[in-house]
Structure formats: C-alpha cells, structure tokens
Amino acid sequence: MPSIHRLIVLLACLLFTCAGLAQTTATNTNSRMTALINDPEIAEISGLATSRLHPDVIWVHNDSFDKPVLYALSTTGKRLANVTIAGVENIDWEDISAFTLNGKSYLLIADTGDNGGIRQILQLHVVREPEQLRDQTISPQWSIRFRWPDGARDCEAIAVDAKRGEILLFGKKRVPVDLFSLPLQPRDDTVQSARLIGALAGIAQPSPEDLQRNPVYGRYRSQITAADISPDRQTLAVLNYRAVYLYPRRPDEDWSRATARPGTERIFPWLAQAEAMGFATDGKGLWISSERQPTPILWLALP
Numbered sequence: 001m002p003s004i005h006r007l008i009v010l011l012a013c014l015l016f017t018c019a020g021l022a023q024t025t026a027t028n029t030n031s032r033m034t035a036l037i038n039d040p041e042i043a044e045i046s047g048l049a050t051s052r053l054h055p056d057v058i059w060v061h062n063d064s065f066d067k068p069v070l071y072a073l074s075t076t077g078k079r080l081a082n083v084t085i086a087g088v089e090n091i092d093w094e095d096i097s098a099f100t101l102n103g104k105s106y107l108l109i110a111d112t113g114d115n116g117g118i119r120q121i122l123q124l125h126v127v128r129e130p131e132q133l134r135d136q137t138i139s140p141q142w143s144i145r146f147r148w149p150d151g152a153r154d155c156e157a158i159a160v161d162a163k164r165g166e167i168l169l170f171g172k173k174r175v176p177v178d179l180f181s182l183p184l185q186p187r188d189d190t191v192q193s194a195r196l197i198g199a200l201a202g203i204a205q206p207s208p209e210d211l212q213r214n215p216v217y218g219r220y221r222s223q224i225t226a227a228d229i230s231p232d233r234q235t236l237a238v239l240n241y242r243a244v245y246l247y248p249r250r251p252d253e254d255w256s257r258a259t260a261r262p263g264t265e266r267i268f269p270w271l272a273q274a275e276a277m278g279f280a281t282d283g284k285g286l287w288i289s290s291e292r293q294p295t296p297i298l299w300l301a302l303p
Contacts, residue, residue, distance in 0.1 A: 031269050035077025035297035042071050042079065045289045046113075046156070047096035047226070048276035052105040053129050058287055058297075060276060064092035064113055072133050075287065077297055081130070084137040085109070088125055094156040095226055098129065098278065101162045101184075105129040106141070112155040112169065119152055121145055121191060124167065124182070146182055146192040153178075156275065157227035157238060160184060161255065168255055169194060170224045170238065177203055177224050177238075179259055197255070200224070200238065202262025203245060226277040228286075236263075237286060239277040243267050244286060244300065268300050 037045075044063040051057040056075045068090045072081040092113025099106055109125045124144040130136060144167075157170040165185060171178040177200040186192055203222055210218040226239040236247040236255060245263035249255065268274070272292035279286055288298040 030301040030303075032299050033269075033296050034075050034299055035073075037073075037077045037295040037297065038293055039079055041082070042073075042295070043293055044291045045295055046094050046275045046291055047110070048287055048289050049096045049098035049107060049228070049278045050281050050287060051129065052098050052100055052281065053131060054133060055281075057133065058278065059096060059098065059107060059129075060289065061093050061096055061109065062090070063094070063275075063291060064090065066090050066093075068093075070096070070107065070109070070127075072130075073297075075297060075299075081133045082135045083130055085125060085127060086137050086139045088123070088140065088143070091119075091123075094275075095158045096278075097158055097160040097167075097228065099160040099162040108158070108160055108167070110155070110158040110169075112158065114152055114154045117152045117154065121147055122155075124158070126184075142185070144182065144186060144192060145189070146194055148180070149193050149196060157224045159227040159229045159236060161229055161233060163233060164254075166255075168227065168229075168236070170200070170227055172223045172225070175205065175222075176200055179256065181255075198257075198259055200245070200247075200259050200263065202265075203238075203240070204243070204265065225275040228278045230279050230283045231281055232283055235283075237277065237279065238263070239274060239288065241274055244277065244288075246302070266300065266302070268298060271296060271298065 045060045046063040047061050049059045058073050060071050068085045068088050070083040091111050094113040095110040097108045107127050107129050111123045125140045126142050154172040155169050156172050159168045167182040169180040179198040180194040181197045205222050206218050221241045224238050228237050238245050244266045247258045247263045249258040271290040275291045276289040285301040
C-alpha cells in the first residue's frame with residue numbers, strides 16, 4: 001500500500017505540474033520544459049548554476065540539512081555525477097554561482113539560508129569546477145565566513161561578479177529587497193561584514209488577489225530566491241516565485257546603480273516553489289527549477 005500511495009501522489013503532482021506549465025506556456029512561447037526529475041537523491045533543488053566546462057550541464061544542490069553534495073545534471077535531467085564537498089556542512093545551502101577567475105572555473109556555494117533569523121555567522125564555499133564528470137570528493141579552494149551588519153536575515157540568492165571581485169547577496173524577506181556586497185577574495189580569514197550597497201527597484205509586491213487566493217503563501221510571491229549575472233556581466237537576473245527581473249548595467253556602472261532602476265519583469269510558467277536559476281553560458285536564456293518533486297527544468301529564452 002505505501003508504494004501505491006506514493007505512486008498516486010506522484011501522478012497527482014505530475015499532472016498538476018504539467019497542467020500549470022501547459023497553461024502558462026500557451027501564452028509564453030519563449031519557455032519550454034526540458035526535463036521532469038523524480039530522482040530521490042535530488043528532492044529539493046534550491047540552487048542552480050550552468051557549467052563553464054561541460055556543455056549542456058547544470059550544477060544543483062539540495063536545501064538545508066542534506067548531504068554536502070553538488071549534483072551534475074544534463075539539461076534533460078540525467079544525473080551525471082555526485083560531487084561531495086569535504087570538510088563542510090550543508091546547514092542551509094540556498095544558491096550556487098558559476099564564475100571564471102584567472103582562467104579557471106569555480107563554483108560558489110551559499111550556505112546563507114536562515115528562515116528563523118537566528119544564524120550569527122554564515123559561510124560561502126568556493127570550489128574548483130571538476131574537469132571530469134564522475135563521482136568524487138573535492139575540497140574548497142577557500143571559504144568566506146561573514147555576518148550581516150544589522151542582525152540576522154534570510155538570504156537565498158547570491159551572484160558573483162568575478163571581474164569586480166564582488167559577491168552580491170540579496171535579503172529575502174525585506175521590502176524593498178536589500179542588496180549587500182562581500183569581497184570574493186578577502187585579504188584574510190577573519191569574519192567579514194557584508195556591506196549594504198542598495199536595494200532592488202521595481203519588484204512587484206503581492207496583489208490583493210494574491211493574498212485573497214492564498215492568505216498564507218500569497219505574501220511570499222515577491223521574495224527573491226535566486227540570482228545570477230550574465231556571462232558578459234551586462235545583466236543581473238533575480239528570481240522570485242512568479243517572475244524573473246532583469247537589471248541591465250551601463251558601462252562603468254556598479255550594481256547598486258543598476259538595481260536602483262526598476263528591472264524588466266519576465267513572467268515564466270508556473271512552478272511549485274521556484275528557487276533555482278542560472279544564465280546559460282551564451283547568455284541567451286535562463287535555466288529555472290523548483291524545490292518540489294517532480295522537479296521541472298525550465299528553459300526561459302531572453303530577447
């Protein structure tokens with residue numbers, strides 16, 4: 001009976017997910033679902049980054065209190081490798097960013113989740129992206145311990161601008177969304193203090209209809225759950241539960257100025273708890289995924 005019950009629940013979730021995707025895709029021809037994952041090892045995707053070394057490969061990880069493992073997936077949903085990160089914990093991994101520095105490819109893992117607002121010290125771990133897609137264990141190249149300057153907060157979205165040597169961090173539950181900065185390569189291993197540099201303009205807040213339809217979760221729809229910077233460093237993308245916002249950056253402009261102008265909203269097909277996103281390596285679109293199984297991998301083309 002338990003197996004039959006699980007199958008019924010899975011089929012119901014599958015039908016609900018596909019119906020939502022089909023309904024919204026009908027009015028959004030720039031999006032398509034490329035995979036639907038039901039891998040028990042990847043049950044709660046909360047971060048996604050596109051490989052800089054392997055074509056059509058994305059890196060994902062699970063949410064809090066899971067194994068400290070990165071999973072390499074094909075964009076069609078096949079698991080290609082499990083990469084264990086030695087010497088660290090997955091307290092509340094919430095995002096991952098891929099970047100290139102001095103000709104080498106890296107992944108930054110953000111252990112920054114804090115739903116209860118109680119964590120005093122948080123961590124970011126930087127690892128070299130594996131050159132071979134096989135099960136293996138690697139160690140961080142460096143880790144960054146940091147605190148917020150004004151008390152604990154939840155953060156589920158980060159992005160790396162390697163050329164500026166800067167990590168961007170976004171508060172989840174604040175209105176407007178606050179934007180912080182940390183050095184990508186601190187001068188020492190002391191606890192860093194994140195620096196408030198601005199806020200995200202133009203993030204639509206829940207409508208009265210949102211709150212009426214779902215009084216409990218409707219108010220969460222605007223909260224930022226993922227972020228990434230385009231490979232050409234010209235655009236910042238941030239994700240919430242209903243849309244992507246794109247913030248173009250003018251030449252010689254920093255990100256605090258770019259995000260002070262309202263971003264361009266791009267609605268994507270409905271996903272249950274969309275919390276993972278990354279630019280394609282050519283910058284022509286975004287890969288988006290969800291924390292709920294069965295887990296869609298969604299491609300959203302950009303103009």
